[in-house]
Amino acid sequence: MGRGGRRHRGGRSQRNQLEDSNENVRKPLKSEASFDSNIHNRTWSNADFEEYYKEQRIVKPEEWDTFMEVLRKPLPAAFRVNSNGQFCDEIRSILENDFIKSLQAEAIESGELEAIKPLPWYPNNLAWHSNFSRKEIRKNQTLERFHEFLKLETEVGNMTRQEAVSMVPPLFLDVHPDHFVLDMCAAPGSKTFQLLELIHESAEPGSLPNGMVVANDVDYKRSNLLIHQTKRTCTTNLMVTNNEGQHFPNCNSKRTLSIASEIHHHPIDQLLFDRVLCDVPCSGDGTLRKAPDIWRRWNSGSGNGLHSLQVVLAMRGLSLLKVGGRMVYSTCSMNPIEDEAVVAEVLRRCGCSVELVDVSDKFPELIRRPGLKKWKVHDSSGWYRSYKDVPKSQRDGILKTMFPSGKSDKDSTCGENSNEEMASGESAEEVCDLPLERCLRILPHDQNTGGFFIAVLHKVSPLPVSEGAEDIVVEESASDNGLKPPEKEGIIKLAQELGGMGGKTKVPALQGKWKGLDPVVFLRDETVINGIKTFYGIKDESFPLHGHLVTRNSDTSSKGNVKRIYYVSKSVKDVLELNSAVGKKIKIASVGLKMFEKQSARECEANSCSFRITSEGLPVILPYMTKQILYATMVDFKNLLLYKSIKFPDFALAEFGQKAAEVAMGYCVVVLVDGTQELGSEAVEVNSSTIAIGCWKGKASLTVMVTTVDCHQLHQRLSDRERL
Numbered sequence: 001m002g003r004g005g006r007r008h009r010g011g012r013s014q015r016n017q018l019e020d021s022n023e024n025v026r027k028p029l030k031s032e033a034s035f036d037s038n039i040h041n042r043t044w045s046n047a048d049f050e051e052y053y054k055e056q057r058i059v060k061p062e063e064w065d066t067f068m069e070v071l072r073k074p075l076p077a078a079f080r081v082n083s084n085g086q087f088c089d090e091i092r093s094i095l096e097n098d099f100i101k102s103l104q105a106e107a108i109e110s111g112e113l114e115a116i117k118p119l120p121w122y123p124n125n126l127a128w129h130s131n132f133s134r135k136e137i138r139k140n141q142t143l144e145r146f147h148e149f150l151k152l153e154t155e156v157g158n159m160t161r162q163e164a165v166s167m168v169p170p171l172f173l174d175v176h177p178d179h180f181v182l183d184m185c186a187a188p189g190s191k192t193f194q195l196l197e198l199i200h201e202s203a204e205p206g207s208l209p210n211g212m213v214v215a216n217d218v219d220y221k222r223s224n225l226l227i228h229q230t231k232r233t234c235t236t237n238l239m240v241t242n243n244e245g246q247h248f249p250n251c252n253s254k255r256t257l258s259i260a261s262e263i264h265h266h267p268i269d270q271l272l273f274d275r276v277l278c279d280v281p282c283s284g285d286g287t288l289r290k291a292p293d294i295w296r297r298w299n300s301g302s303g304n305g306l307h308s309l310q311v312v313l314a315m316r317g318l319s320l321l322k323v324g325g326r327m328v329y330s331t332c333s334m335n336p337i338e339d340e341a342v343v344a345e346v347l348r349r350c351g352c353s354v355e356l357v358d359v360s361d362k363f364p365e366l367i368r369r370p371g372l373k374k375w376k377v378h379d380s381s382g383w384y385r386s387y388k389d390v391p392k393s394q395r396d397g398i399l400k401t402m403f404p405s406g407k408s409d410k411d412s413t414c415g416e417n418s419n420e421e422m423a424s425g426e427s428a429e430e431v432c433d434l435p436l437e438r439c440l441r442i443l444p445h446d447q448n449t450g451g452f453f454i455a456v457l458h459k460v461s462p463l464p465v466s467e468g469a470e471d472i473v474v475e476e477s478a479s480d481n482g483l484k485p486p487e488k489e490g491i492i493k494l495a496q497e498l499g500g501m502g503g504k505t506k507v508p509a510l511q512g513k514w515k516g517l518d519p520v521v522f523l524r525d526e527t528v529i530n531g532i533k534t535f536y537g538i539k540d541e542s543f544p545l546h547g548h549l550v551t552r553n554s555d556t557s558s559k560g561n562v563k564r565i566y567y568v569s570k571s572v573k574d575v576l577e578l579n580s581a582v583g584k585k586i587k588i589a590s591v592g593l594k595m596f597e598k599q600s601a602r603e604c605e606a607n608s609c610s611f612r613i614t615s616e617g618l619p620v621i622l623p624y625m626t627k628q629i630l631y632a633t634m635v636d637f638k639n640l641l642l643y644k645s646i647k648f649p650d651f652a653l654a655e656f657g658q659k660a661a662e663v664a665m666g667y668c669v670v671v672l673v674d675g676t677q678e679l680g681s682e683a684v685e686v687n688s689s690t691i692a693i694g695c696w697k698g699k700a701s702l703t704v705m706v707t708t709v710d711c712h713q714l715h716q717r718l719s720d721r722e723r724l
């Protein structure tokens with residue numbers, strides 16, 4: 001059984017928010033309805049924008065008109081087939097063999113060559129581009145079947161709508177299943193979803209990868225979207241946190257990773273990550289085609305205002321990265337102040353310890369441009385070629401790190417070609433001497449997408465002490481905030497250094513309390529754990545529950561206040577165990593996979609276990625269950641999906657009705673047998689194609705515990721299979 005299939009349930013409104021939320025721009029979420037009604041009143045131009053990017057020469061003059069023309073066109077829809085989804089192959093085949101052909105006529109009518117096509121640079125035909133915008137797909141009658149297909153498969157978690165360019169950063173991160181990955185600014189979670197897919201790649205049903213993903217975002221509401229979105233991956237290897245990325249706390253690790261820790265004789269290892277995705281908040285003008293309201297509010301100040309936050313986020317990412325690890329820095333802005341200037345500053349600060357990786361041979365079908373080496377800085381007073389031209393009055397908003405040389409008038413040395421004064425007294429244009437051409441800029445007219453910027457960084461050695469937060473060990477102590485004085489000083493010093501760049505960086509705020517979030521606690525109630533094990537026939541040696549179950553409620557007393565129990569992988573368990581003290585600083589919004597949910601007392605009459613298995617938990621635990629399993633033929637299975645509740649004598653196969661009547665009251669699993677399996681066999685032969693649903697065995701009937709939309713989708717999929 002895959003992890004992505006048929007377990008998505010969730011309110012319509014939250015789903016809409018997910019789809020509508022501009023994944024890249026910091027702005028309030030808004031409804032699609034208002035987007036549609038306002039779209040015609042919008043101005044699809046901005047003189048300042050045009051002046052700015054002409055001056056920055058992000059495209060050649062002869063390309064300018066095409067660049068602007070494409071920017072004013074609605075963004076074509078793009079979507080991904082979830083690679084861990086149970087029906088991944090079937091869905092890809094429907095796209096390749098059915099929709100490519102059936103939508104062709106419509107494409108020709110609209111003057112396009114093809115209606116949908118796989119993105120050539122995305123592996124295994126799993127990401128698709130449509131030449132129709134999302135609005136066209138919704139409104140066009142001929143596209144109705146395709147729209148319904150997209151809607152249903154997205155709703156049940158088999159597909160994800162995601163901007164094509166937003167799919168790029170995880171690809172360059174090169175994630176393996178045993179990697180510890182930090183997604184620093186993760187919400188609403190499209191890229192986290194991809195990272196989880198990579199972590200789970202090629203895992204057998206029920207086997208959990210060694211790696212994990214920590215998905216962090218400062219915004220609590222947006223984190224909830226992420227939690228909702230990633231639920232469909234059915235992963236036990238995820239921790240969602242709510243910290244400021246630039247102050248992401250140091251955590252303890254069992255691994256002995258850091259050479260630095262030996263050199264500095266640190267008493268404990270610090271948790272460092274194999275991969276870091278630093279997809280920072282940005283001005284977002286690469287998303288103009290999707291969010292045309294940006295035309296109206298665009299100005300050069302937005303990028304300038306975000307530059308220092310972007311630098312400190314990237315620096316913290318690098319300090320949390322293991323030596324030998326890789327970090328991808330990305331924005332959906334085309335602005336060099338948020339892009340190349342940030343990368344250049346990070347490289348300057350890190351010296352030889354960090355390299356900008358040349359990825360020009362990777363994903364060659366992805367059309368990209370090299371990063372800029374020259375750019376200027378602009379504010380409401382005009383253009384500056386060099387920091388020394390910036391009047392004192394403007395130096396609060398314009399920082400030296402925004403310029404290609406990163407130097408102020410004091411530290412600029414004479415004779416460097418980049419800083420020679422022109423005869424007129426005006427500074428010469430600066431040229432950055434770092435290999436910024438290794439960065440990638442994707443422009444909308446390159447391949448009919450949004451705009452995006454990516455830099456791939458490799459950590460060669462520990463960061464210089466002045467920059468590396470990994471050199472600051474944080475341990476709990478009796479002091480009020482848990483920091484020993486010298487270490488506290490270290491953090492303050494770091495913050496001051498970072499703040500010294502002109503940004504408004506504040507000293508890390510230590511969270512003594514959980515600020516509205518219940519603490520994560522390990523479930524130690526033997527009665528509950530043994531009850532679950534006995535009822536479902538789970539053996540600790542095959543699927544350990546002890547130490548892997550957590551709750552969000554500290555009261556696990558017999559009064560039974562625990563309502564939901566989450567299962568965490570070994571990787572997440574280790575991090576949680578070692579950081580229960582640090583946990584006061586990490587705000588954990590969600591951890592692991594919701595595996596068991598409490599039934600109401602009435603539902604549990606005569607039932608020895610008051611916890612049912614959740615839809616998202618079932619694929620993970622099913623291979624290890626030896627009790628409460630029923631095997632149904634296709635007819636009875638489909639009838640269950642269709643009628644939702646069936647009395648025991650009414651099943652097509654009397655033997656199945658009989659078995660259903662005999663199983664213990666409460667939650668049970670109905671597995672579809674493929675004709676070769678014995679109806680009465682004890683253990684489930686689970687493989688990636690096993691189809692199973694959770695049901696409730698009552699006094700006289702069996703009732704499915706799956707949402708209507710999931711039942712509908714599964715019924716349709718099985719009917720399609722029978723037809724073929």
Ligand SMILES: C[S@@+](CC[C@H](N)C(=O)[O-])C[C@H]1O[C@@H](n2cnc3c(N)ncnc32)[C@H](O)[C@@H]1O
Nearest residue numbers: 024185186187188189190191218219244245279
């Ligand atoms: C470009 S969006 C991230 C998109 C996300 N990676 C995805 O693929 O869905 C930037 C995110 O950064 C978050 N953010 C802003 N400031 C932050 C900070 N200081 N630390 C962590 N996250 C921050 C915003 O809430 C926003 O969700």
